């Protein structure tokens with residue numbers, strides 16, 4: 001097996017005085033799905049743009065598909081599909097023309113590109129829209145067309161920057177479904193998203209980014225288990241000092257946000273009984289999630 | 305690789321993209337072009353021309369005919385490489401999407417320039433058709449003007465693309481048009497001879513690339529031969545390569561952060 005699909009070591013990028021990417025190292029193996037999570041402005045898009053050479057790194061080394069991005073990004077792009085965060089569909093062209101023209105950029109022979117376009121229109125459920133103008137498409141259709149366009153040359157590696165942001169639940173589920181199918185076919189995938197649960201299901205590993213750095217990185221379940229625990233209890237309404245003191249003996253960590261008290265527990269033993277003995281029945285008990293980890297690491301204040 | 309953003313044969317794929325778009329509106333554009341060309345020729349060649357004495361035995365309409373062909377090429381190439389290219393580069397993210405495919409900035413720039421020049425050439429060809437319908441073409445060599453105009457159009461498209469890569473909004477082009485394109489149009493000998501004007505105007509005129517396209521075209525159009533062809537041609541070619549190189553560098557800077 002040839003080494004890593006992505007091999008980034010200490011890459012950095014500043015815009016003026018702002019350090020958008022501050023020493024990111026990342027190795028992704030063939031067939032793996034890696035998810036980057038992070039609040040707005042964390043540096044996700046800049047990192048992704050560095051991978052295909054749209055942003056040049058200030059320092060560090062960056063190899064993608066075994067090639068150096070600084071000198072060979074054109075050859076790298078020939079084998080990789082990119083779905084950018086911004087809409088970059090060609091609004092002067094129809095759906096079909098978008099795919100046909102893009103196939104030309106990859107020098108795909110005419111006949112092969114026609115069959116590929118047919119296949120992708122079906123795969124992304126866009127067949128009946130093939131002759132439509134881009135401006136008549138819904139947000140979900142545009143995203144699907146973006147993904148279809150990124151797959152036109154059967155890439156080995158697919159990058160998606162917030163592929164489901166702004167989509168309705170139906171469209172979102174379709175996109176995740178298709179991505180899972182692509183992953184099952186062996187495609188290496190790197191994506192960014194704000195949908196934690198979907199990332200947790202889909203990604204073999206995730207990295208949580210903030211301030212241009214990865215705060216943690218690893219398999220989602222392991223990370224949640226290690227950094228948050230197994231279970232969360234949410235208690236509405238205030239908590240008295242003596243109640244908080246009484247929790248000392250249990251293996252829980254606590255957090256108070258507005259009028260909610262969160263208890264993060266590692267083994268769950270005795271917590272239910274304790275709550276009930278204090279007459280607290282108004283709690284919600286649920287498994288710890290990636291979102292708990294995300295908020296724990298990146299804080300709760302708004303970013304934009 | 306020494307020049308990772310250098311142009312290649314893949315520029316053709318970029319040109320094809322523009323052609324696919326063009327298919328949706330070219331008939332309307334041709335009709336508009338024809339109407340405009342006839343209007344210019346009638347208003348200037350015959351309207352204004354009634355008050356202009358024959359120049360070296362040539363009617364004013366015949367004098368400005370090749371001048372109009374040359375300026376159509378310049379204006380078309382300039383519009384397409386400023387307003388058109390700015391929209392592709394900054395508003396529609398079309399360059400960005402091309403850079404997510406295996407194309408270089410050089411491919412995109414060259415493809416765009418070839419496209420601007422192709423469109424300009426169509427405009428000039430329609431002008432040639434109008435001029436021949438009015439019986440103004442003096443020599444079959446007039447057809448040989450077209451490849452010259454293609455080079456001229458690539459040059460002006462490259463200059464326009466330089467302006468586009470420096471622009472931060474469409475309003476920059478008002479400046480570019482009034483400071484560069486308009487003076488070029490008036491002082492290149494398209495509508496009136498430069499000879500006999502103050503010496504500094506003559507000197508300025510000699511330095512304008514458009515002047516050299518005008519000289520070649522007028523010679524071919526009326527007499528079928530051009531004096532000092534090599535000099536004028538080299539001047540055009542030199543500026544074309546210069547502007548093309550500068551355009552590649554500046555667009556690279558704009559596209560890769």
Ligand SMILES: Nc1ncnc2c1ncn2[C@@H]1O[C@H](COP(=O)(O)OP(=O)(O)O)[C@@H](O)[C@H]1O
Pocket residue numbers: 015018020038039040041042043044045046047561
């Ligand atoms: N071209 C640019 N010029 C200046 N600042 C930029 C540019 N691109 C991104 N930034 C800044 O870099 C930081 C990271 O941005 P980005 O990578 O887009 O974050 P994310 O995708 O995680 O939301 C932000 O503060 C953003 O404002």
Ligand SMILES: [Mg+2]
Pocket residue numbers: 044045046085161
């Ligand atoms: Mg982003």
